[in-house]
Amino acid sequence: MIGQTGFGLADTALVVFSDGRYIGAVLDRNGLRPARYYATTDGMVYMSSEVGVVDLPQIVGVKTKGRLKPGRLLIVDTQAGDLLNDEQLKLEIASRYPIYDWVKEGVSLVA
Numbered sequence: 001m002i003g004q005t006g007f008g009l010a011d012t013a014l015v016v017f018s019d020g021r022y023i024g025a026v027l028d029r030n031g032l033r034p035a036r037y038y039a040t041t042d043g044m045v046y047m048s049s050e051v052g053v054v055d056l057p058q059i060v061g062v063k064t065k066g067r068l069k070p071g072r073l074l075i076v077d078t079q080a081g082d083l084l085n086d087e088q089l090k091l092e093i094a095s096r097y098p099i100y101d102w103v104k105e106g107v108s109l110v111a
Contacts, residue, residue: 014049014068024075031070038065039083045076
């Protein structure tokens with residue numbers, strides 16, 4: 001892993017990824033560069049380092065806007081048309097497994 005000025009993963013401020021259905025972005029834990037997003041009423045999501053990089057037409061309504069915080073995720077589900085923030089994602093994943101019950105019962109996840 002290259003660091004500081006070698007333009008490696010350690011220098012990356014924002015990582016954007018996709019698997020064909022989901023498009024996601026995660027900001028580095030330091031948050032030295034901003035990552036702002038707009039979700040519009042016509043179903044588009046725009047993300048950029050600064051406000052005003054994309055000139056949104058006046059006819060397009062902004063449904064939600066925000067700033068990706070350091071170490072946080074933002075996911076777009078292109079099939080469902082949903083915009084999922086970090087808190088929603090963590091609640092969704094945590095609700096899939098009865099971790100509290102496992103801890104109470106002393107279940108070991110290590111084989």
